[in-house]
Every structure is written in C-alpha cells, then in structure tokens.
Amino acid sequence: MRLLITGGAGFIGARLARTLLARGQLGGRALETVILADQFPAPPDLAAHPLVQVMTGPLLEQCAQLASLKLDGVFHLASAVSGECEADFDLGMRSNLESTRALLESLRSHQMAGHAPVRLVFSSSVAVFGPDDAVPMPAIVTDTTLPTPQTSYGIQKHICEHLVADYTRKGFIDGRSARLMTVTVRPGRPNGAASSFFSGIIREPLAGEEAICPVAPEVAHPVSSPRATVEGLIQVFEASREAYGGRTALNLPALNVTVAQMLDALAAVAGPAVRARVRFERDERIAGIVARWPTGARADRALALGLKPEASFEDIIRQYIADCQALPTAAQTLKGLS
C-alpha cells in the first residue's frame, strides 16, 4: 500500500513511520511506499529508507500533487501547534484549517476519479475541550463531552473533525479522527506548544538542566507516551468502521496526572536530585491557556478497540530513558542521571 504521513518529519510522524516500517504492513497490507510530507526535512534514517519518499514544503502547496499519488492511506498529523495558533491567527487557519481542507479535497478528487475512498486518520487533540461560560466542562472529558474549544488551535482541530466526518459520510474518504492526549516525554527542545512544559519538566532535569514549570503543582492533565500515542493512531487506522463506531472523533487513552505526581514519579525513577532541578515560576500566558484545558480524560471507545493508557507516569519516564539510551545522543540527553 501507498501511505502518506503528513507532518511525517515531526516527532510523532517520524516515530509512526519507523514503527510502521518495522512492522512492514498496515491493516494486513504490505507497505510499498511511505511518503513523508513535512515542511521540515525528514530525519536521515527515514530519508534513506528504500520505501520512503520525502516531500518537503508547505502541505497547502503539496495538496495539488497528492491526488496523483494514488494513495491507499493517510495519517494526517501536520499541524501548527497551540501556542503558535494563539500568537498568529492566520498561521493557524492556514496550516490547520485550509491545509486540511485542501488535503480532503485532493483525496475526494481521487475518489471521484473512480478509486476506493482513501482511509485517513486525522490527529485531533484533547485541546478541543474547554470551559465556555454557558457550558461548564466536566472534570473528566469523555468521547461525548461537548467540545467548546477555548483556543484557536482547539477550534481548528474540532472543525477538521467535522470535515473528516462529513467527507466520510459522503463516501469521499474513509476517515477517522483520534484526539491525542498531551504527548510526553517529547525529546529535543521546547516547541511553541503551550503544553511543551509537560515534557520539559522531565526531559531537562534528566539532561542535567534546570527546568521551569509555568503552572502550579496541582494542575492536572491527561497525558500519553509517544509509544501509546503511535499505537493508538495505528489501531484507529486498522479498526473496521463498525469497531470505530460513528464518525465523530474519539479520545485516545489518557493517564490523568497532576504536575506534582509527574515530579514525584521523576524522583522515584531518577532520584531527588534530578527532581530538584525543577522550579516553579508562573507564566501567565501559559497558565491561562492550560487553565482552559481539561484536567483528565476518559476514552471508552478507544478502550473498546483494545487500547490502554500507561499504568503509571513512572512507566512513561522509563520509556523515555530507554528511548534515549538507544541513541548515540544518550550521553547528552541523560546527563543528569548519576
């Protein structure tokens, strides 16, 4: 099968590509081509893989070409992140809404040319949820909680969920939307996402660096590891339409934790000296965005598909350490571990 991953050079996209290339198949069909579309160059290991094709550039400009690629499947992960979308409204509308529309149109033209509807998994986000004055948000959001997003990023993600649902209903695509929980621990540097600190407060101390937590220790949030997130995306792709159920988005499994619990887990796994590298310094902008996010999530439909959250945040930290140890950069990324 010919598979497209948008945002394929990003952290989740590249991890998904590596996981799928190692499996060799998706939904029982052998992978023939994996196209990684991204505005940034693909990681060298992926770019060098014989099955991988790289498309570098803005997705909006690439979409005209996509119809000719005879795709069988798409993971649509490309997105501007929440902090960027709050700071630059036009960027978010272009990168998240218009690009998704262009992608869906290119897949529709493929279907209308007589091909089977392309199966597509859209990566939505727990950020679709937020408290509106007229609609208080439950402490734990579920698959059927009314999304009233309080960020442009959340609005754009939720709008795209509805577009995916309607293109699917019309038979143009076979689409599914999975809401990613906040993925932690992300490697590398902080990005523009308001949720970036959920990785930073673990990653930086492990690298021997100080980390600043911009919100209070009591702040609770649904998180997921990179491995569980990638597994969730694959299972949602492979599910039958009946098993997926309906056309609305589903939540991927979450581990609901507080910042304090995350730091306790860091102390338990890496020792109190590592934990001590985190200090609290409130950032009003970040705290304001995070205050409008849910404090926990439930994922009944994903559980029915056999997906599970991690058992503990300690497991998530150990997973990150194991991932780092497998790379030549381990000496840097784990410098803080004695």
Next chain:
Amino acid sequence: MRLLITGGAGFIGARLARTLLARGQLGGRALETVILADQFPAPPDLAAHPLVQVMTGPLLEQCAQLASLKLDGVFHLASAVSGECEADFDLGMRSNLESTRALLESLRSHQMAGHAPVRLVFSSSVAVFGPDDAVPMPAIVTDTTLPTPQTSYGIQKHICEHLVADYTRKGFIDGRSARLMTVTVRPGRPNGAASSFFSGIIREPLAGEEAICPVAPEVAHPVSSPRATVEGLIQVFEASREAYGGRTALNLPALNVTVAQMLDALAAVAGPAVRARVRFERDERIAGIVARWPTGARADRALALGLKPEASFEDIIRQYIADCQALPTAAQTLKGLS
C-alpha cells in the same frame, strides 16, 4: 447605525428588515442604513425604502467591499439550504463555509483597522443535531447537546458556529450564534430545503391546493413561526454578552409538534375540508434526511433572555393567515378558506 443583513432578500431576511425599519432602532441606536446583501434582488418595498441599500450578488464576491462599509452590526442569514447542500457538496462549502469565513475576515480587517468589533448574529440551525452511531441523540436537544450533524448543511452551520465563537474570543467581532428551528409557515413556493414540506402541508391546503406530506404523521419536529424567529434574532443581537452567556450557539425557542398535530391544528383553524387536501406519500430522500433531525428542542438560554415559543400550532397558522390577509395576494394564498 449601519446594519448589514446577508440573505436580506430572503424570507426571514426581508421580514427582519421590515421589522427593524418599523422599529427604527436596534439596541437603542437609530438605524441610519440597512444594507440588504443577497444573490437575489430585494423585494420592491424594501428596495424603495430611503434607509435601505441593496447589494445584489454572491456574498463571497461582496465580502471584499464590506470592510469599507463601516458596519456596526450584521445579521448573517445567507445560506444554501439543506437539500441543496446534500445534492451539491461544493455549493454548500462555498455558500455556507467559505462565504462565512470571508465575511468574518472582512469584519476582522475592519476591527484591526481600529474600529470597535462589529456585533454579528449568525443564523445557525437545529440541523446541527443528528444521531451518530457513537453518540445517540436525545429525544429533545438542548443548548448543551453534542452536535454530530448528519448532513453537509448541518456540518457547515456547526463549523461556522465555532468560527464565530473564535473570532469573538479573539476580539475580532462580537458574535453570537442562534440556532433557528424549522420556520413555518413560509409563504411562496417550496424551496430546496428538506424541511420545505413543514410549510407546504399548511400553505398549499389554505391556497386550495393539494399537498403531499413526504413523512409519516408521527414525525415530530421543533418548529417556530416567522415572527418568533425574527424576534429571537433581534433579542440575541440586543442581549449583553453576559446575558447571552459564553460563546457557543444557543437554540431559539421551539414548539415541538408532530405532523399529525400540525394537521389537527389546520383542521381546527381552517376546517376539515382544508385538512383533507393533504395526502401522505413517502419520499425516501426527504424522509431519510428528516429522520436524522431531532424530534424536539429545548431552549433554556433563549428562555432566560425572555424569548418564548408559540403557545400552539394553531397560533402559528393564524399568524400565517393574518400575514396573508395583509397582502394584495390574499385572494390567491387563502383561496382554500371558505
């Protein structure tokens, strides 16, 4: 104040314009100009009114001009209707989604040029509600029911609700979205809306013509009169932000009736001979669309604003008859009344 009504030559738009011109003010500010934008020409009485300016053409093309009009308020009613959007996907996306985006962008550029955010009421629809396999729809939908629209029209309306909410949150506009119930009795000819028969089964018998009801008598639906609908739009415009509450859409008040109750009311008001002009002939396309609509609605936020539904469907029929009697065409439209 300078007011724009998109879809201003349509049934609700023209009625809203006449109501506002008769009042002379909106939200306590004297009306100076009422601009009626529509793809069709405005009714002669409105076109001849000294405060009215007419813009005839596609909204999408008109939006570039709008920023220069220094508007103080907008009622955004222009829309392709549900049947059209199911038959022509591109038409719906262009007329409902792209046109609304262009309108919002023009209002945003006005605000960014230093003007106060323009107050806007967006006419959404009860058609945002529908049953998804993963999300059963309650018998009575409320302001906080999760919309999982099962038509392109409903999807587009719901997406626009979210755009209005985010443009409002960002301070670009002062927007509100009101979900119109099915408006009945509409005068004139049947239109492309799947709900058109909810007017036809009253209007045609009163005009002495046979009417076909394409759904079963047990079909229940939330309806509203033209007068109550226009009153609802005005009250939502005039409400303070605090009274409106939040940024999500609210339901306008509904009278929840079955087709059988509508026809009983017709017999009570106009006699059994008029009622006998309606026969049942199932139309699978129409019945299929209507089966995915809610059977009733509750409108708690609108009630809190002081809005009320009609007390009975008899009242709605009497209102239609009184409206007809005020016009020179009464001899035609009420030919069926002995």
